[in-house]
Amino acid sequence: MTDKQISDIKNRIAVIAAWIVACLFFFPIFWMVLTSFKTELQAISVPPKLFFKPTLENFALIQERTDYTKFAWNSIVTSVGGTGLALIIAIPAAYAMAFNSGRWTKDILMWMLSTKMLPAVGVLMPIYLLSQKFGLLDTKGVLVIIYALINLPIIMLILFNYFREIPKEILEASRMDGTSTFNEITQIVMPLAWGGIASTALLSIVLCWNEAFWSINLTASDAGTLPALVASFSSPEGLFWAKLSAVSTLACAPIVVFGWLCQKQLVQGLTFGAVK
Amino acid sequence: MTNLRTTALGLTLGVAGLSAASAGELTIATVNNGHMIEMQKFTSVFEEANPGITVNWVTLDEGTLRSRVTTDVTTKGGQFDIMTIGMYEAPIWGERGWLQALEFGEDYDVDDVLPAMRNGLSHDGNLYAAPFYGESSMIMYRKDLLDAAGMDMPDNPSWGHIQDAAAAMTDKDNGVYGICLRGKPGWGDNMAFLSTMANSFGAQWFNEDWTPALDSPAWNHAVNFYVDLLTNYGPPGSSGNSFNEILALINAGKCGMWIDATIAASFVSDPSQSEVSDVIAFAQAPQAVTTRGSNWLWAWSLAIPAGTKQADDAQKFIEWATSKEYIELVAETNGWSAVPTGTRQSTYDNPNFQEAAVFAEAELKAILSADPENSTLNPSPYVGVQFAAIPEFQAIGTAVGQQMSAALAGDISVEEALEASQKAADREMKKAGYY
Incomplete structure (x- = not known):
């Protein structure tokens, strides 16, 4: 067997392994979509049914029972708002850390990241009480603030890495021309790192869209997002798998399409610096 | 710089945008059980009979409902005007002054509510929650x-x-x-x-x-x-x-x-x-x-948190949702087998219900015992x-x-x-x- 043949076999094995892993990841989503077209009785049948007469009754019921568009709109506003607010804070901060880094820069970054390791429920009561105090319970505003705060460390880290790729000489030249710090960020750094900022924003939007804990705990009838809608279909007494699958499919669909359209940028954002 | 200021101002205003519940607007926290979902469908009947009151539903899974209503009632958050609670919470919360005692008129026929349910939802002789189904x-x-x-x-x-x-x-x-x-x-x-x-x-x-x-x-x-x-x-x-x-x-x-x-x-x-x-x-x-x-013995019941500003409207809704008339409304629309059970003696006395629900006798016997x-x-x-x-x-x-x-x-x-x-x-x- 020649080296080329061995290399071909290795490649094929790698491709098969990749497909298996991809299928494993995709299977729950496939099953969720499939179940959404079943009746409740078909959804719980043992053994599970792969072939059945599909029905749209679950989707009709969701339409009848809930205001899907309101929840979807809340998801859009809070995801985009949270990401926007986080970027407004993160861009100048990442700029400062990337171009004026000091002895503690990396430690500060690590400290910021460490806040992600704290279980969200640990700060539920203080955040709930603060929201209550400021009259922000059940508003999109509180979710915008929370989403910005919880994604800030990751956004900071990614932007920091992007900004470090910009040659310092360009900034030095602009300073020689008397550019202010604000203009340096908006007219030099941001245009140069635009791809990175966009992919970071996309990633943040996906993370905000899928966030459930805060949405469920801080909203009531006005500001609930799609994950809160999904959670409302779980029932302690009665069959709900088919309905839950249908509402989950509806909640996932917009962000899956969005992710598919922005696939290239998302992968770029997630793998940036991985092969240095 | 002006752009930045405008953006910041816009964001601040957007973030601070409050949504205080307006007068006559009831927010009800409930659980995703069949009878509760049916109640949501009949909301328009209540709203038509009570012009000026609109009802918003917040449906949660049981665990989340418990933690949400507990947080709300203990912090006097005021997010909910009516809460769906069980027989465990009603007497404890009533004793602590977190719930308003319910008082019904003669038309409601409170004596028709099964004694086991009434007792389980009361503290010191005050009824703190009305059973929706038991x-x-x-x-x-x-x-x-x-x-x-x-x-x-x-x-x-x-x-x-x-x-x-x-x-x-x-x-x-x-x-x-x-x-x-x-x-x-x-x-x-x-x-x-x-x-x-x-x-x-x-x-x-x-x-x-x-x-x-x-x-x-x-x-x-x-x-x-x-x-x-x-x-x-x-x-x-x-x-x-x-x-x-x-x-x-x-x-x-x-x-x-x-x-x-x-x-x-x-x-x-x-x-x-x-x-x-x-x-x-x-x-x-x-x-x-x-x-x-x-x-x-258990009852999913409707209660009014002490912090609500819509107590009168909340009382009206509970009176309607747990009444004999509501049960008849469900029966007329969905049939007697679909009515919420376990709450009123009159339901079990109804021959139509006895005929439609094969489990009626066993259920009543269990509840009464x-x-x-x-x-x-x-x-x-x-x-x-x-x-x-x-x-x-x-x-x-x-x-x-x-x-x-x-x-x-x-x-x-x-x-x-x-x-x-x-x-x-x-x-x-x-x-x-x-x-």
Whole structure:
């Protein structure tokens, strides 16, 4: 067997392994979509049914029972708002850390990241009480603030890495021309790192869209997002798998399409610096 | 710079945008159960009859509902004007002044509400929540399998009889298990059932001096019986099963018997949901040494938190949703088999309901026989059948539930589980200052 043949076999094995892993990841989503077209009785049948007469009754019921568009709109506003607010804070901060880094820069970054390791429920009561105090319970505003705060460390880290790729000489030249710090960020750094900022924003939007804990705990009838809608279909007494699958499919669909359209940028954002 | 300022101002205003509930707007927190969902569909009837009041629903899963309404009521958050709560919360929250006492006019006919429900939702003679639907527990069994085994089911069977019937009905080769019972940990899950079973074996949660009684021989006997029964004749993975998992199994014809909430009767006897609806029969919960506390009592009820500014409108809604007229409205629209049960004597007296609901008699008998104030063989200091109505019980029940589930899964022995449970309960009660 020649080296080329061995290399071909290795490649094929790698491709098969990749497909298996991809299928494993995709299977729950496939099953969720499939179940959404079943009746409740078909959804719980043992053994599970792969072939059945599909029905749209679950989707009709969701339409009848809930205001899907309101929840979807809340998801859009809070995801985009949270990401926007986080970027407004993160861009100048990442700029400062990337171009004026000091002895503690990396430690500060690590400290910021460490806040992600704290279980969200640990700060539920203080955040709930603060929201209550400021009259922000059940508003999109509180979710915008929370989403910005919880994604800030990751956004900071990614932007920091992007900004470090910009040659310092360009900034030095602009300073020689008397550019202010604000203009340096908006007219030099941001245009140069635009791809990175966009992919970071996309990633943040996906993370905000899928966030459930805060949405469920801080909203009531006005500001609930799609994950809160999904959670409302779980029932302690009665069959709900088919309905839950249908509402989950509806909640996932917009962000899956969005992710598919922005696939290239998302992968770029997630793998940036991985092969240095 | 101007752009930045404008953006910042816009964001600040957007973030601060409040959405205070306007006058006449009721926000109701509820759970995603069938009867509650039906109530949401009939909201327009209430709104038409009460111009100026609009109703917003917040539907949550049971666990989230509990934590949300608890947070709201304790912090006086004011997010909800009406809360769906259970029989555990109503007297405790009422006592602490977190709920408004309900007072109804003569038309409401409060005496028609089943006494067990009224008492369970009251404290010091004040009713703090109105029952929307109530339940006890009973046996639901496959009559065809029992007949084939040459056995019968008395109306008040013993646990020994249940064991024999489970053995006779089990056909593991064909995926049929003699008995299905809750095993998923949680004070409202496996411990709701196990508490009633332990009661019937003569056990109780606390002695008269509030010391935990989980180390008693009665608990040991009951839990050993439960573990053996499910290990020999129950479905695999019972330690993860609760109401819905077992409902799916029995509806698919995989369980011979199920002892659970009476509300399940309407699901298992519904041909659109169950493959075995025509062969299901009902009997009272089994007993060992006593019938006291052998079946639980629960009601999903509507209550008004003390912090609401819409108390009058909230009272109007509760009066409507828990009235005889509402039950008739559901019956007219969906049929008598679909009405919320377990709350009013008049429902059970109605011949149309008796004809439509094959489980009516068994359900009423179970509810009427449950007595939260006298649920144990020996005297106990607490009120409640499947729980003790004290704030500490939630934590204790959940901790004990985890131990029982571990014992059922075979991870630890029953003796180890009970010992750990006793320690956990003892620690919690000492911390709370009971002794």
